[in-house]
Amino acid sequence: MIEMVLCDLCKKRKAVIKIRYAGLDFCKECLSKFVEQKVMLSLKRIGILNKLSGKYLVIALSGGKDSTNATYIMHKLSQEYDFKMKAVFVDEGIGEYSRQRRAIVMDLCRKLGIEYRIVTMKEEVGISTPEAVSILVKSRSSIKPCSVCGVFRRYLLNKVALDENADYVVTGHNLDDEVQTFIMSLIRGDIRSIAREAYSSGCEDDVPELVSRIKPLYLVYERESLVYFITHGFKRTSLSCPYARFSMRYAIREMINDLEYRRPGMKYRILALKERLGKSIREKVLSNIEIRHCKICGMPSSRDVCRACELKEFLVKLSQNYKGIYTK
Amino acid sequence: MVIDGLRREGIVVVKMRNDVKRVAVNNKTKVEKILLKIGINPESVIVFKNGKLTTEDDYVEDGDEIEVLPVSSGG
Numbered sequence: 001m002i003e004m005v006l007c008d009l010c011k012k013r014k015a016v017i018k019i020r021y022a023g024l025d026f027c028k029e030c031l032s033k034f035v036e037q038k039v040m041l042s043l044k045r046i047g048i049l050n051k052l053s054g055k056y057l058v059i060a061l062s063g064g065k066d067s068t069n070a071t072y073i074m075h076k077l078s079q080e081y082d083f084k085m086k087a088v089f090v091d092e093g094i095g096e097y098s099r100q101r102r103a104i105v106m107d108l109c110r111k112l113g114i115e116y117r118i119v120t121m122k123e124e125v126g127i128s129t130p131e132a133v134s135i136l137v138k139s140r141s142s143i144k145p146c147s148v149c150g151v152f153r154r155y156l157l158n159k160v161a162l163d164e165n166a167d168y169v170v171t172g173h174n175l176d177d178e179v180q181t182f183i184m185s186l187i188r189g190d191i192r193s194i195a196r197e198a199y200s201s202g203c204e205d206d207v208p209e210l211v212s213r214i215k216p217l218y219l220v221y222e223r224e225s226l227v228y229f230i231t232h233g234f235k236r237t238s239l240s241c242p243y244a245r246f247s248m249r250y251a252i253r254e255m256i257n258d259l260e261y262r263r264p265g266m267k268y269r270i271l272a273l274k275e276r277l278g279k280s281i282r283e284k285v286l287s288n289i290e291i292r293h294c295k296i297c298g299m300p301s302s303r304d305v306c307r308a309c310e311l312k313e314f315l316v317k318l319s320q321n322y323k324g325i326y327t328k
Numbered sequence: 329m330v331i332d333g334l335r336r337e338g339i340v341v342v343k344m345r346n347d348v349k350r351v352a353v354n355n356k357t358k359v360e361k362i363l364l365k366i367g368i369n370p371e372s373v374i375v376f377k378n379g380k381l382t383t384e385d386d387y388v389e390d391g392d393e394i395e396v397l398p399v400s401s402g403g
Contacts, residue, residue: 002356002387018383020371024384176400223399226374230381240401253400254372261371 017227021265035228039073039218048168048214051128052083057214058166060157061087061108061116063101065229065236067174068108070216072232074170085170087116088160090153093128100237107235120162125152125312132315133243139318145243148311155308158299161211173215177220179267180252187248194278195285197318208299210292221267246309338390342366345398353388360384362394372399 005015006026015025019034026034043049058075061067071087072093078085088104090223091098102118109116122128129149136143161169178197186227217225229236260266293299294306332353340362342349351362359377363370363384376395377386388394 002389005386014380015383015385016381017374018370018385028381128369223371226397226399227381230374236334244401254369257369257372257399261369322336 008321013061014226016231017224019158019224020261021268023264026214028227031224031227032231035069035220036073036076038093039077039216042216042218043214049081051085052077052081055083055167056165057085057168057170058157058161058164059085059087059170060153060172061105062087062172063108063237064172066174066177066217066222066225066232066301068104068172068234069220069225069228069232070110070170070172071108072234073216075114085114086164086166087114088157090116090156091120091122091123092149092243093120094130094155094243097237097241097299100239103251104235104237117160117200119153119156121156124159125308127312129243129316135319136223137316139321144246144248146247146249148315149243151307151311153304155299158209158211162209166211168214169178169211170214170216172217172219173296174217174222174225175252175271176256178218178268178274179256180216180249182270183252183256184248185254191281191285192289193310195282197274197278209298219271248258338389340388340390340392340394342396343395344368344370344396345347355389356387357389358384358390359394362388363396368396373397 005025007013007015007030008024009030010027013027013029015173017031018025040049043052057074057078059067059071061071074085077083085106087109091101091102105118108114120128122131129145129152132148132152133145135141136145136148157171158168181197182194185191185197220228234280256267256270289302291302292298292304294301294309295304296309296313297306299306301309303310305313330371337355338353340351340353340357342351342362348364351363351365352395359375359382360370363373363375373396375382375384375386377388378393
């Protein structure tokens with residue numbers, strides 16, 4: 001008979017995850033505390049924890065593990081730190097995948113007693129993700145589905161947050177997401193992105209039309225997030241986004257996980273480098289960027305036309321070439 | 329029993345999203361060793377043993393069933 005592996009912290013309960021960079025096995029209760037302590041730490045580090053009282057937060061809830069965890073933890077904190085929050089679900093129109101996610105979001109919000117708002121990409125932007133992908137495929141464009149969907153989702157979240165008069169937008173980005181984004185910026189040679197992402201929150205206080213973002217899971221490994229999600233019994237969909245595999249992030253994730261296994265804690269070290277590098281170049285890189293307003297939608301942008309409007313115009317042009325489906 | 333020309337003490341079934349593998353094990357084989365044997369990076373998955381979430385430091389024996397769940401499913 002094999003003895004069960006016990007938690008290295010409490011020495012009592014069955015271990016459910018190995019935290020390789022700490023060399024310790026954790027049970028579900030100790031992991032739960034560990035994850036929640038990391039959330040508190042990341043909120044303290046950006047100096048936001050004690051400013052939350054009386055604030056109104058909009059949380060981007062996709063129904064996936066990370067945004068579900070972020071919603072759950074922030075909801076717990078909302079009682080202690082006295083702030084209000086509303087969940088926002090952006091429906092990309094990806095068939096059964098979006099339908100299942102929408103049902104999960106509605107179910108979670110009802111259970112937690114959180115208000116929610118659903119916005120559809122088709123209604124708000126005029127095009128759904130599958131329609132945009134169809135245009136890109138027919139016109140043999142090299143733009144990846146995640147690039148289009150990501151731009152429109154960020155645009156919509158900011159728009160909804162402004163409409164709701166929210167103080168902050170909360171997203172479920174975890175440590176792995178941040179490290180992958182940093183590596184992708186390096187590969188693309190995108191120094192602006194590195195400078196912008198210097199802090200755990202895009203605190204654009206100087207631009208009133210850009211609502212500051214908070215990432216509570218900034219210090220949480222994706223693997224820890226999944227175990228937290230499962231051990232809390234949250235509902236999940238069996239479907240994955242059909243377009244995710246086309247993303248460059250997919251290949252980078254594999255590479256980083258491989259390195260993390262060989263050198264545990266490497267993701268933390270990359271994150272620390274990202275912050276130090278970002279802080280040291282931030283002023284130099286961003287000081288000469290003038291924030292203007294998009295000529296079409298009026299949202300702040302470093303260019304005459306913002307990325308979302310530029311992408312919309314681009315898709316309209318492409319679809320007109322073959323009498324496409326774009327209507328708005 | 330003799331498997332692959334070596335003396336083994338049991339078989340463990342490993343279930344993945346689109347595949348099922350049968351892995352020959354000796355007494356007290358670590359979950360981590362089984363994952364590496366079939367080319368899975370333990371850092372990119374979480375593991376259930378006989379339906380219960382476990383760590384890769386856990387051991388398996390003949391007849392155990394391992395289910396492997398990828399950490400990331402999205403983009």
